[in-house]
Amino acid sequence: MRLLLQHGVSRQAEQRPGSPAVVYQGAVMSYGELEAASNRLARLLRASDCARGDRVALMVPKSPDAIVAMLGTLKADCVYVPVDTSMPAPRVAKILHRSGARWILATGAAAPLVCTLFSDGTLSQQRIRVGWLGARSEGEPGFAPDFSRDEMSAHSAEARDYENGAEDAAHILFTSGSTGEPKGVVITHSNVLHFLDWALEYFGICASDRNSGHPPLHFDLSTFDVYGTLTAGAQLHLPTPELNLLPHKLAAFIRDSALTQWFSVPSILNYMAKFDVVRDDDFPALKRLLWCGEVFPTPALIYWMKKLRHVTFTNLYGPTEATIASSYHTVATCPEHEDDAIPIGRACGGEELLVLDEALKQVTQGEVGDLYIRGAGLSPGYWQDPEKTAVAFLPNPYSTDAADRIYKTGDLARVNENGLVYYVGRADSQIKSRGYRIELGEIEVALNSVASLVEVAVVAAKTDGFEGTVICCAFVPSPGSGANAVALRKTIGAVLPAYMLPTRWMQMDKLPKNQNGKIDRRRLKESFERGEDQVAIV
Numbered sequence: 403m404r405l406l407l408q409h410g411v412s413r414q415a416e417q418r419p420g421s422p423a424v425v426y427q428g429a430v431m432s433y434g435e436l437e438a439a440s441n442r443l444a445r446l447l448r449a450s451d452c453a454r455g456d457r458v459a460l461m462v463p464k465s466p467d468a469i470v471a472m473l474g475t476l477k478a479d480c481v482y483v484p485v486d487t488s489m490p491a492p493r494v495a496k497i498l499h500r501s502g503a504r505w506i507l508a509t510g511a512a513a514p515l516v517c518t519l520f521s522d523g524t525l526s527q528q529r530i531r532v533g534w535l536g537a538r539s540e541g542e543p544g545f546a547p548d549f550s551r552d553e554m555s556a557h558s559a560e561a562r563d564y565e566n567g568a569e570d571a572a573h574i575l576f577t578s579g580s581t582g583e584p585k586g587v588v589i590t591h592s593n594v595l596h597f598l599d600w601a602l603e604y605f606g607i608c609a610s611d612r613n614s615g616h617p618p619l620h621f622d623l624s625t626f627d628v629y630g631t632l633t634a635g636a637q638l639h640l641p642t643p644e645l646n647l648l649p650h651k652l653a654a655f656i657r658d659s660a661l662t663q664w665f666s667v668p669s670i671l672n673y674m675a676k677f678d679v680v681r682d683d684d685f686p687a688l689k690r691l692l693w694c695g696e697v698f699p700t701p702a703l704i705y706w707m708k709k710l711r712h713v714t715f716t717n718l719y720g721p722t723e724a725t726i727a728s729s730y731h732t733v734a735t736c737p738e739h740e741d742d743a744i745p746i747g748r749a750c751g752g753e754e755l756l757v758l759d760e761a762l763k764q765v766t767q768g769e770v771g772d773l774y775i776r777g778a779g780l781s782p783g784y785w786q787d788p789e790k791t792a793v794a795f796l797p798n799p800y801s802t803d804a805a806d807r808i809y810k811t812g813d814l815a816r817v818n819e820n821g822l823v824y825y826v827g828r829a830d831s832q833i834k835s836r837g838y839r840i841e842l843g844e845i846e847v848a849l850n851s852v853a854s855l856v857e858v859a860v861v862a863a864k865t866d867g868f869e870g871t872v873i874c875c876a877f878v879p880s881p882g883s884g885a886n887a888v889a890l891r892k893t894i895g896a897v898l899p900a901y902m903l904p905t906r907w908m909q910m911d912k913l914p915k916n917q918n919g920k921i922d923r924r925r926l927k928e929s930f931e932r933g934e935d936q937v938a939i940v
């Protein structure tokens with residue numbers, strides 16, 4: 403029986419306790435070790451007054467310990483909230499507040515962030531307790547945790563009897579929100595298990611696989627890496643984040659780890675192509691290369707397909723709200739032209755893609771419409787936010803079943819004569835930059851709270867760099883305020899993560915307006931694309 407995400411991993415631990423489960427920086431954690439450590443952590447959490455359904459924020463950088471923390475939380479019948487520990491403390495505080503987290507599990511590099519949250523009062527005001535999972539070699543964390551890693555050994559390594567069921571939340575993933583508040587997407591055990599049922603079979607993932615774990619654990623793609631790999635009894639190889647800046651070393655990582663599956667956002671693949679780090683017939687063990695999260699530029703795909711003729715290439719598409727991926731397209735032959743569009747393909751098992759007009763009627767073949775998703779991957783909604791949930795998750799107009807819902811992705815799409823779906827663009831101001839999902843509105847909210855500005859607008863401009871899209875800010879300073887790009891970037895850098903900070907800036911006397919008197923964002927975007935901005939700060 404596989405009702406909960408942890409069941410598949412435990413079954414593998416029973417069958418192959420000594421086999422490698424997670425490999426990181428040369429250290430190997432076996433299935434048996436992973437199972438025992440996560441069972442002990444689950445028991446320690448429960449013994450520490452952590453109750454079923456409690457949210458546990460994970461501030462554990464990607465490592466075997468992070469996988470233990472994820473599984474341990476699930477095994478305590480709790481819900482984990484992975485937190486990007488490189489974010490400024492005020493945004494982390496918002497996520498802790500919105501998720502109603504009762505616990506934080508933290509290690510290593512997260513210690514200074516936790517110290518800040520202690521000293522700014524966030525943890526005491528929100529009554530959040532902290533479990534320190536750091537190793538002894540890391541020394542004292544600089545704060546007094548409610549428990550520490552050493553206490554795990556006092557608890558049994560046997561699995562608990564779980565109270566949760568498949569429809570209970572497994573994790574909450576926070577994404578950028580246009581109103582300035584991050585949105586928490588609730589993902590249930592069954593959401594992920596349905597995707598795994600399809601993906602493990604379609605890709606034929608098995609115990610001999612050696613899969614990459616490239617995306618950060620707060621990206622929903624990582625859920626496939628972790629549970630897809632560990633449910634199959636395969637090996638999960640985690641690259642260190644520093645490798646992202648070193649394309650040669652990332653290629654060496656794939657080669658030396660003899661990976662059989664690579665899965666990431668396209669920007670890193672594009673980056674590797676730009677630095678030409680892949681040799682002819684490189685990575686002989688690699689069987690599958692999968693990407694998801696944004697458009698993979700066709701010239702870079704051609705580069706990869708020409709280099710690796712022994713590999714299968716699959717485009718996966720889907721928003722966090724529909725769990726990992728909702729559609730797929732395996733590219734049968736290398737595209738001939740650099741401007742060939744690659745379809746997002748057909749729905750994965752248990753999912754349905756609908757391209758509808760404003761009246762929620764199916765558009766005709768070839769016509770562009772709004773893309774909706776229906777199926778087993780659909781999240782129950784945004785955490786404790788019925789209003790936002792009602793706007794994005796609608797009753798299925800073709801069903802009389804009130805529980806049958808469709809999710810409005812905000813993407814525009816068309817369907818060709820063979821029933822293949824093509825992604826056309828966005829209907830709103832959500833963008834992807836280096837794989838990060840960003841609402842330009844969240845950046846504008848931060849800028850609008852800066853007193854020294856009269857007007858400000860944030861737009862995204864296309865580039866041919868690996869980041870694909872750059873964030874650009876046009877602003878009008880208050881007279882005599884002396885506001886400038888460097889100072890503004892510093893100010894909003896205290897509340898927004900680095901990947902959301904505009905890199906291109908234009909100071910103006912007034913912002914251009916359209917006929918309705920609204921800021922003419924299209925004109926601004928074109929100005930940036932023509933390179934009319936004055937300041938670039940990376």
Ligand code: AMP
Nearest residue numbers: 694695696697718719720721722825839
């Ligand atoms: P996220 O929630 O971070 O997974 O972002 C979801 C959004 O990323 C989708 O709504 C699309 O706009 C975009 N996206 C995801 N996969 C693809 C893909 N294969 N091709 C183009 N855009 C994609």
